[in-house]
Amino acid sequence: MKTQIKEYERLRWINLDADLPESDSHSEELRQRGSDIIDGLRSNPKTLPSRYFYDDLGSELFEQITDLPEYYPTRTEQAILDDYVSEIVALTGACELVELGSGSSRKTHTLLTAYSQLEDPLHYYPIDVSAGILRTTALQLLNDYPKLNVCGVAGTYERALANLPPRMVQNRMLMFLGSTMGNLDDRSCDLFLTQVQQALQPGEFFLLGVDLQKPIEILEAAYNDAQGLTAAFNLNILRHLNHRFAGDFNLDNFEHFAFFNTTASQIEMHLRSLTAQTAKLKDLDLEISLQAGETIHTEISRKFNLPALTDMLAAHALQPLKVWTDSQSWFGLILCQRQCLLSNGCP
Structure with a gap:
């Protein structure tokens, strides 16, 4: 002892960024804190801030990726x-x-x-x-x-x-x-x-x-590993949003998609919708629709x-x-x- x-x-x-209690009295504050998510998912093309990769599970997955x-x-x-x-x-x-x-x-x-x-x-x-x-x-x-x-x-x-x-x-x-x-x-x-x-x-x-x-072949292999850990890491951003903002994203309806953009000299990571679907984030009062093949851009990695x-x-x-x-x-x-x-x- x-x-x-x-x-x-x-x-x-x-702790500068503690999760807020999930209660009605904090609903407006939650929406303000999730404004970057709302803006990203309402944009065209859709995006998500990469910082939402890193809940505890996301951090563990990234350590395995390394x-x-x-x-x-x-x-x-x-x-x-x-x-x-x-x-x-x-x-x-x-x-x-x-x-x-x-x-x-x-x-x-x-x-x-x-x-x-x-x-x-x-x-x-x-x-x-x-x-x-x-x-x-x-x-x-x-x-x-x-x-x-x-x-x-x-x-x-x-x-x-x-x-x-x-x-x-x-x-x-x-x-x-x-x-x-x-x-x-x-x-x-x-x-x-x-x-x-x-x-x-x-x-x-x-x-x-x-x-x-x-x-390019070295870069793309690093973000499309054979074990699928990067895919799991990418999909975990939706799991994190579901937990944090009372969402209903179905992870089975998405696939990991990563490629090197030669013009911008950067790897791009996306989540590609496998079907036409809708999803909600209740605590953000947000509903979005995706077409089959539409992507959510989750990260860039510039070289x-x-x-x-x-x-x-x-x-x-x-x-x-x-x-x-x-x-x-x-x-x-x-x-x-x-x-x-x-x-x-x-x-």
């Missing part, structure tokens, strides 16, 4: 981290680590182990929309790293970046691994990088992992060109210090430093 008390003394918890033989990004990025983590630590010095979309924090172990060798206190802020995997991971990390302090933040990237806890040490590194930035379109990416810029002080760091352009990306980062006062890739240049890891803005009166 004493050990458990000590663990919780090193754990703080912030171990698939076809899914190269996780193991490739991990190899880059293993090779260059000491260089990252040398460039940043001691700093607290803030990770967007932390999930199981599997790759973060490499960084935590390296930074724990420094004499300074180690603080880690994992941020994820799945409160379940966040709590499980936080407790495991406290057991693995006796000197680690964890502040788990449950919520979306947008809300978390706007509500980060006060710094516990003078230096901070914000991390966005796994090429999750590839899920953002141009407009969302610009907004996101502006939020990153605003969340960091001049001199602090941003570590970004991105998937790079490569042969980046490194020179164009580094220019984009620099335009947001995030100056790339070092870029690391694997031997095949399939994946890139970029360490940026937040620059001073002259408009803020910096010298």
Whole structure:
């Protein structure tokens, strides 16, 4: 029991996106919170925000996907981290680590182990929309790293970046691994990088992992795995909506559909309707109709060109210090430093 008390003394918890109670008094608030779903399903073509993939089951499925033989990004990025983590630590010095979309924090172990060798206190802020995997991971990390302090933040990237806890040490590194930035379109990416810029002080760091352009057959195989885990992950977004908003989507009436869009240089994931059908989300007061063959667009995964990306980062006062890739240049890891803005009166 004493050990458990000590663990919780090193754990703080912030929930920015708790599920609302299912009652009539909250129906309007529920509709406001689900406005992105309403807008997406009423648009043409229909879309769903990819953040709804990540309930507890969706997070578990994604962790299984990262171990698939076809899914190269996780193991490739991990190899880059293993090779260059000491260089990252040398460039940043001691700093607290803030990770967007932390999930199981599997790759973060490499960084935590390296930074724990420094004499300074180690603080880690994992941020994820799945409160379940966040709590499980936080407790495991406290057991693995006796000197680690964890502040788990449950919520979306947008809300978390706007509500980060006060710094516990003078230096901070914000991390966005796994090429999750590839899920953002141009407009969302610009907004996101502006939020990153605003969340960091001049001199602090941003570590970004991105998937790079490569042969189409490799890309499409990664999102159409033989075991069907990506299909299950894609379909789970409907299951999540059913549970969260009292929906009646019949998952048997949909199939997973993923392909590489060469013009936009991105993988697109859709759910294709196998029949003409209607579905309701009662708590959102929403009913939609789909024709046979019509799709709901659930995710993009952009594949980046490194020179164009580094220019984009620099335009947001995030100056790339070092870029690391694997031997095949399939994946890139970029360490940026937040620059001073002259408009803020910096010298």
